[in-house]
Amino acid sequence: MTNDDDPILSPGQDNTQILGLDFHNPVFPLSALAILAFILYALVYPDAANTQLTTARGWSIEHFDWLFMIAGNLFVLLCITLIVMPVGRIRLGGDGARPEYSTMSWFAMLFAAGMGIGLMFWSVAEPVAYYTDWYGTPLNAAAHTPAGASAAMGATLFHWGLHPWAIYGVVGLSLAFFSYNRGLPLTLRSAFTPILGDRVRGWFGHVIDIVAVLATIFGLATSLGFGASQAAGGLNYLFDIPNTIGTQLAIIIGVTVVALFSVWRGIDGGVKLFSNINMVIALVLLVFVIITGSTLLFLNNLWDTTLAYVSHIVPLSNWIGRDDTTWYHGWTVFYWAWWISWSPFVGMFIARVSRGRTVREFLTAVLVVPTLVTIVWMSAFGGTALAQSAAGVGELAGGISDVSLAMFQMLEHLPLATLTSSLAILLVLIFFITSSDSGSLVIDNITAGGKIDAPRSQRVFWATLEGVIAGILLYGGGSTALGALQAGAVATGLPFTLILLVMAYSLVKGLWEEQRRLVLAKAAG
Template sequence: MSHEQEPVLTPGQDNTQRWGLDFHSPVFPLSALCILGFIIYALIAPQTANTQLTAARGWAITHFDWLFMAAGNLFVLLCLILIVLPLGRIRLGGADTRPEYSTLSWFSMLFAAGMGIGLMFWSVAEPVAYYTDWYGTPLNVAANTTEAARAAMGATVFHWGLHPWAIYAVVGLSLAFFAYNRGLPLTLRSAFTPLFGQKVRGWPGHIVDILAVLATIFGLATSLGLGATQAATGLNYLFGLPNTIVTQVAIIVVVTVIALFSVWRGIDGGVKLFSNINMVIALALLLFVMIAGSLTVFMHHLGSASLAYLEYLLPLSNWIGRDDESWYHGWTVFYWAWWISWSPFVGMFIARVSRGRTVREFLIAVLMVPTLVTLVWMAAFGGNAIDQVQMGLGGLASGISDVSLAMFQMLEQLPLTTLTSSCAIVLVLVFFITSSDSGSLVIDSITAGGKTDAPRGQRVFWATLEGAIAAILLYGGGSEALTALQAGAVATGLPFTLVLVVMSVALVKGLVEESRRPGLSRA
């Protein structure tokens, strides 16, 4: 399709207007039916669902580890190449388009949507797990040694640094480019129009969008359930509140109600507001941990974590001849599948708020800034945690007993424990809200045929459904149903890996074509 032709797709094309809704006819009802079918299955037979989906996840990770690893490396290289090439001057939306959001608000939104809640859950537990051989060690280094401390920090930053954000960046840039520079709907299928043309209007496009909806809502519901578990654990640890299924479901209900208010107000009145609040609380907590744990010690951890990341980047990116197969299957390949399954949601949301940025500006912000923030965060929290293990202090002295408790055990050894732990709980909950908000906006856009102004009721429907899935599965099926949901979300990472590789080819093709249009889209 040449740029001067009518777009193959237009927002809302093939939509149905009924019952006050405006939805894409095949995608909306089929996605809802698939979700309903999974909930019924997981409630009727949680153990069977868990067994089958865990087996599917294990099969994908074991047999296609090379694909996940190679694709992750490919996405990092592609992003770095696009940053330095002249293609980086192309502006999303055209040469005269300017950003809709301030740089600070933009950073806050993309980071909160991408992995803010994960950093709260794993920034202490993961490095301690690697250091103490809780479930293997990176590259089989000897546990509880100086080398294990370096490897633990290097591997943790590796899992949360350039690679996951490159995955998000490829999806986000593809969607933003084809939506803002080619006038196509803001939906997954649009990124494939340079390769497949009119075929994206048919079932190939429907399947891509339905998979994106399922991966997004299952991933969000899983995170909501796991986060509720961490928040309930923190409340029990601090105030003695019973850590029961009822408490966890109550947390999900409260978070969902607040998220409904936010999603009703849209990006400006809801998501941006909560994302900015998030960043203020997170920055305050980060500064406290840096100072309370000794600023000099933090600077040491920051330097050693940076060097460890560089030292272990290439060895951990390799999948050939590894003798730590169980560790890298259980951690690295699992993470890559998880990030890829989340990429439709995070990538589309980043695209939604990135109009007016140049390709270079977009990639530097999405790739480099979160990696640097992650490095600082891990150095502060993970570094303090490993120090406590080495010195035999507190609950972490014997390693990981409960992943959801690790953050609070680390904070207990610092001053103002109740205040900081309470801030951590609030931060977890607010990260839930921003993830639910942005996820609802993304799912609504996909199921509305790429429209970003569909009726508010549709956004409310999806936000409610996310909370309902997490609450119903947690209450009716317990942890096994939630684990099954997570395994199902991770298993979708396999087909989406192939989708992202094809999307990368389409992106490069589209950018090259755009660069040949004299100065029209370049900054």
Template sequence: MNESTRSAAAYADKGAEYTSDYKAGQDNVKFMGMDIHNPVFGTSAFIILLFIVLAIVFPAEAKETLVGARTWSIETFDWLFMIGGNVFVLFCLALIFLPVGKIRLGGTTAKPEFSRISWLSMLFAAGMGIGLMFWSVAEPVAYYTDWYGTPLNAAANTPEGASAAMGATMFHWGLHPWAIYGVVALALAFFTYNKGLPLTIRSAFYPLLGERVWGPIGNVIDIVAVLATIFGLATSLGLGASQAAGGLNFLFGIDNTVVVQIIIIAVVTAITIFSVMRGLDGGVKLLSNINMMIAAMLLLFVIVTASFSNFVGNFAGVLTSYAENIVPLSNWVGREDETWYHGWTVFYWAWWVSWSPFVGMFIARVSKGRTVREFMIAVLLIPTLVSAVWMAAFGGSALDQIQNNVGELTKGVGDVSLAMFHMLENLPLAEISSFLAIILVLVFFITSSDSGSLVIDSITAGGKVDSPVQQRVFWAVLEGLIAAVLLYGGGAQALTALQAGAITVGLPFTIILLFMCVSLYKGLKSEVY
């Protein structure tokens, strides 16, 4: 055997280390028609139930405890969140250029299951579509008017403050969050489709932990992922219901009450159940395509009616400010804007990390057949560019209105859920565009709930992707039920507690993701050889 043959054999043996005889759902049990992984399902269900009871019975105490935990996590470990975010961006960018970029998810003969347009639509809808609807106006306005501090201590209500506001908003919705999603998504897709491991978070750690991932350590990883996902989705569903109800109040004068918000949650959940029962192609894929069409219509409307020339200038300004400020905004040493930095950037990083199991696993589920290079370009670069276009249109138009002393936004953010509607009311056909925005918010929530149900179901089914339909329906109902019960029983305090809980989970999961980068690279490197 010559030297090259011996080297090839050695690398083949090394690659074999990252495979396992463990099968998806191997440790599952049958329960009421469901096929569940008992340690993960049972423990997760118990913790969720316990939290709901405590949040309803002691809403103020639950909020105080979890908000305290969130604040401690953010202020004590701000450096960890910032270092982690920077590492994820550099790691994902490196994968585009390294030789591992040619690896195809699923093997050399694998073909994509979805068209590129449908694929990108699903990525964006699951990733942050709903967040952009909520914050694309409110966030730059908040920074510009010094609602809660200004980025890098830029002077409020000045041209420099406007530039910093747009750059900081783009920073929070650009490369860093998508890199967090990209790490989880690529790790799960690679170890599932190339190494034959179950589609569950623990599989990404096989190169580091070996067969131990199927034991208690793996159970803990998956339970944390389930809790982060269900809490994050329920929080967003409750907050989204508030925005939709605010829009209905703005358009039709319907009171924005808890009852109205619960009705909205019930409608969204009912449509989600219908979508879940139709499957991936007839459900999430269809809704994501509808999402993108409505979003494109609303985006084009704002660009044309608010002034195309202003949009072009705003778009160039967003990219320029983002490029100029990405390094100082990524720094965590000696920050003079500490209130803003902790309240916004570190909070966001913790929030994106807590959402990464859900978004990452869903992206992995729909990305078979793509190369690592194509995957990272689509997950990291294209959404960042789309976010820049969206921010330039919506956030830029809002700041233009303030600078020209037009409309309600000149008074500041006010009710965050109404910020977008206050911007739209100063454009032609405000009633139509506002109604379109409400529809878009609701459809984004349906796709998020649908894809979230699929993800939680896969984790609690031991990595199986063909579990009974009623199992996914169960999780869809539970998401809506948690949001509705907390709104009714504990109101805003309970939702704030739930959100704080999700953010707090982001701390241990940041460490998990850093180890995931190491594990993923070991696996990819073995595959190249």
């Protein structure tokens, strides 16, 4: 139930209307200017930008590894606590609110926006990389041994299981609660209202929203740029299509055009449609790998992977006295910074499509269900890849030569390799489309002051800008410029960690106040 009092913030408050656009001032213009300035700098001085931002990223990871790890652990514990506490019965939007989307469509959108694209590449590449000591091994487990295989699967699940989804869950629940139950705009600053009051309308709120926009669009543009390179590599591997800048730009243009169509149609006609298509194709591919890769092997992998995750989650969550520092910083802490930098985008999109769900239902769907699905996915793809590597089958026996090709190298040794690899490429491209589409909706929300019905032309602007940034950097600066962009996005993980910790406190405060209000209202009859 929305408060009767006028909120400190309201959607579209302080907005400016120019040339048919309806944007928040100064978030929209300052975000656009900051993006333009960075792109120009990365194009003119790609090496310097890459060096500086990579240094900043490395410094934050090396000196604040403890902060990333503590925060990640706290978010998992908080989400589990909220699921079992009485506040879990609070409904987002009030007692009369009902979900806008079916459970399957809702889950499909959560997964597609959250990490579907990453699982396509890393479900094979990551466990094989650990098993073959490509860049260190988790907990210094011996490579090419059963213990090393167990550590490899446990560490992979650790990076893609409860912890990242807890980060998304805290952000998504905070935004959904303060927007739907307190009548505040669907934007990051709203989550700090219980602590800062009307000061969220000032520069503190502006800075939070601007940094969220930059982290989101840089992360999406980086993924699109690197993803185009990976998809082009797959096309070259399968069909001998030249992996050139022209091919990569064609992929970016194609993805952007379809994303524009999707974003124009909105969530129902765009993101939901493509997310459902994603889930069908992913399910077909998953079932195929389970059957052709040996169903018995999959069932054994499922049990072993679950045990590996459970047995390794505590030592991998530790940040004190680690002996595997190179691996720990290069993988775990990097991942935590990356997930946190993506949390404004994924969290806000999850909030956008979750009105009408209870807190318990929300967190179960965001935290528990994706983790269980990831265990199944990793057991099929990662387990099959590890079996091939251990048996000396194919190119994976020698480790990882190219992350973008690992999935195709695994599928090559199963039946109908060309067909399944083509499905994998199609799935990757559709995941890119849903990420671009949902990201454009999120950025538009923030830059429109929390309005969810801003002009379509604004969503088109941001979707186009993502493709333009990726294409320009890829063409003008190559992987160096894209690397700078990625390093910049990851570097925002440090300040966002502090922001998320404050947000978590604000969420707990707000939920407990709401629970107390509901109890008093029920007692009053």
